[in-house]
Amino acid sequence: MIVIGGGPAGYVAAIRAAQLGFKTACVDAFERGGKASLGGTCLNVGCIPSKAMLDSSERFEMVQHELVDHGILVEGASLDLGKMLARKDAVVDKMSGGIAYLFKKNKVTSLHGLGRLVRQDQGGWVVGVGEQEFAAKHVIIATGSSPRELPLAPFGGHVMDNAGALALDRVPGKLGVIGAGVIGVELGSVWRRLGAQVTVLEALPGFLQAADPAVAREALKQLQKQGLEFHFGVKIARIEQTEAGVSVTYAEGDQEVTAQFDKLIVAIGRVPNTQGLGAQDVGLELDERGFIKADSHYRTNLPNVYAIGDVIGGAMLAHKAEEEGVAVAELLAGQAGHVNYNVIPWVIYTSPEIAWAGLTEAQAKEQGYDIKSGQFPFSANGRAAGHNDTRGFVKVVADAKTDRILGVHMIGPNVSELIGETVAVMEFAGSSEDLARIVHAHPTLSEVVKEAALGVEKRTIHA
Ligand code: FAD
Numbered sequence: 517m518i519v520i521g522g523g524p525a526g527y528v529a530a531i532r533a534a535q536l537g538f539k540t541a542c543v544d545a546f547e548r549g550g551k552a553s554l555g556g557t558c559l560n561v562g563c564i565p566s567k568a569m570l571d572s573s574e575r576f577e578m579v580q581h582e583l584v585d586h587g588i589l590v591e592g593a594s595l596d597l598g599k600m601l602a603r604k605d606a607v608v609d610k611m612s613g614g615i616a617y618l619f620k621k622n623k624v625t626s627l628h629g630l631g632r633l634v635r636q637d638q639g640g641w642v643v644g645v646g647e648q649e650f651a652a653k654h655v656i657i658a659t660g661s662s663p664r665e666l667p668l669a670p671f672g673g674h675v676m677d678n679a680g681a682l683a684l685d686r687v688p689g690k691l692g693v694i695g696a697g698v699i700g701v702e703l704g705s706v707w708r709r710l711g712a713q714v715t716v717l718e719a720l721p722g723f724l725q726a727a728d729p730a731v732a733r734e735a736l737k738q739l740q741k742q743g744l745e746f747h748f749g750v751k752i753a754r755i756e757q758t759e760a761g762v763s764v765t766y767a768e769g770d771q772e773v774t775a776q777f778d779k780l781i782v783a784i785g786r787v788p789n790t791q792g793l794g795a796q797d798v799g800l801e802l803d804e805r806g807f808i809k810a811d812s813h814y815r816t817n818l819p820n821v822y823a824i825g826d827v828i829g830g831a832m833l834a835h836k837a838e839e840e841g842v843a844v845a846e847l848l849a850g851q852a853g854h855v856n857y858n859v860i861p862w863v864i865y866t867s868p869e870i871a872w873a874g875l876t877e878a879q880a881k882e883q884g885y886d887i888k889s890g891q892f893p894f895s896a897n898g899r900a901a902g903h904n905d906t907r908g909f910v911k912v913v914a915d916a917k918t919d920r921i922l923g924v925h926m927i928g929p930n931v932s933e934l935i936g937e938t939v940a941v942m943e944f945a946g947s948s949e950d951l952a953r954i955v956h957a958h959p960t961l962s963e964v965v966k967e968a969a970l971g972v973e974k975r976t977i978h979a
């Protein structure tokens with residue numbers, strides 16, 4: 517088995533395949549600081565470094581503005597950005613080294629370089645890596661995605677993608693962000709907390725349109741309160757780079773506005789990585805947006821070639837990619853590998869955090885459900901009060917007939933962790949009453965989840 521791509525999809529598929537008895541190699545091209553670094557986008561320039569910087573910047577914000585509420589006075593707090601970035605890099609190095617260790621432990625051969633499909637051979641494939649060729653019965657493509665470029669402003673200079681935005685060596689005075697999506701709000705939050713004045717320019721008229729509207733409203737309110745400035749429904753007309761920075765001209769309503777920024781992050785979505793893979797030469801079928809076409813068992817149009825992760829589209833999330841890695845390896849081993857796409861948690865690591873799984877009320881109605889829902893605020897929770905963070909709420913949406921939970925929507929402290937419990941209940945097709953009758957430790961934030969579930973039948977205790 518050869519897996520092409522060593523991100524969350526590929527490295528997990530390789531480890532699981534090796535566990536199941538396949539002789540497995542994983543080819544990965546990623547380099548950081550001129551050295552091979554396993555873990556793909558997520559570990560090198562995505563999930564992990566962004567969360568490290570979100571954490572550091574949140575602590576800085578707390579020392580400056582929030583500890584005073586706890587009666588802790590810190591004078592003269594200042595920023596050592598170099599050290600903050602070095603800590604982030606150390607986290608990435610450690611985790612990437614961890615994958616190399618896991619490969620050794622599971623006897624996965626790690627190959628560095630670009631992998632490509634060369635030709636079919638004896639029912640299997642020849643895969644090229646640089647000058648070398650390797651034979652494999654099965655090939656799993658997990659080549660991930662790259663940031664989408666704005667034709668008006670190619671990456672480079674003061675225009676940054678996610679990797680550049682995680683490695684700025686100075687806090688920009690004025691930071692522009694194009695795209696109020698997940699990267700825009702997470703990385704915009706990081707630099708705002710570290711001192712930048714952040715302006716986010718979004719093409720769509722609304723904010724976080726995939727989320728529950730009440731969650732999106734609350735998130736926008738909180739982010740604006742923190743000083744992020746948003747402009748919706750804008751159309752970018754011109755972007756010009758000078759030595760000092762970037763000027764962005766955009767239409768907002770019937771006005772044309774020109775804004776000057778020191779740096780500009782472009783975060784307008786991601787495109788699948790299929791270049792250099794030999795896709796065209798061997799006739800690998802892509803869809804109209806360039807994603808590899810794969811069926812529910814991750815089979816492509818080519819025999820014994822499978823594809824998983826960001827490169828096949830769907831939710832571009834690391835945990836979705838990892839689950840597909842496990843599923844494809846198990847399917848190839850004759851087992852019943854499966855991913856439940858109906859219950860994939862989404863988490864946005866802003867402050868407060870945002871998390872959801874399953875259907876919004878509107879989506880549930882569209883699918884023909886009669887629904888009932890319960891909502892409970894963190895402001896009525898003792899632990900949240902102790903934390904000094906009572907922003908947000910949890911909402912549970914259930915089928916009015918069966919009481920089965922259809923969706924859970926959260927904004928508030930630590931909801932990235934709280935969503936896990938609800939996903940488990942949903943995975944077992946649980947009802948709001950199931951969730952409401954589970955004993956939750958007191959005092960914990962998780963009691964908000966229980967109370968929201970109680971709210972479905974209008975029997976909350978504490979509000
Ligand atoms: P990737 O991680 O992109 O890995 C693909 C690998 O294949 C890369 O190493 C690439 O170099 C390599 N490759 C490509 N072509 C070849 C080739 N021909 N030969 C050899 N190797 C090749 N998701 C979350 O779930 N939670 C988060 O908090 C989160 N935060 C994110 C933050 C940012 C800033 C970004 C950009 C993304 C974030 N994501 C997050 C999304 C997540 O990173 C992706 O969904 C995930 O990395 C997809 O995994 P993958 O294995 O499919 O692809």
Ligand code: NAI
Nearest residue numbers: 695696697698699700717718719720783784785832863864
């Ligand atoms: P995104 O799809 O989340 O958001 C892109 C935004 O840019 C959209 O709101 C879109 O309307 C807007 N946009 C597109 N073209 C535009 C234009 N020309 N002008 C202005 N706005 C424009 O994409 P993003 O933020 O780049 O992130 C990519 C993906 O990475 C996410 O979809 C997500 O799957 C993943 N990710 C996940 C994270 C998490 O799970 N916490 C964190 C960061 C990224």
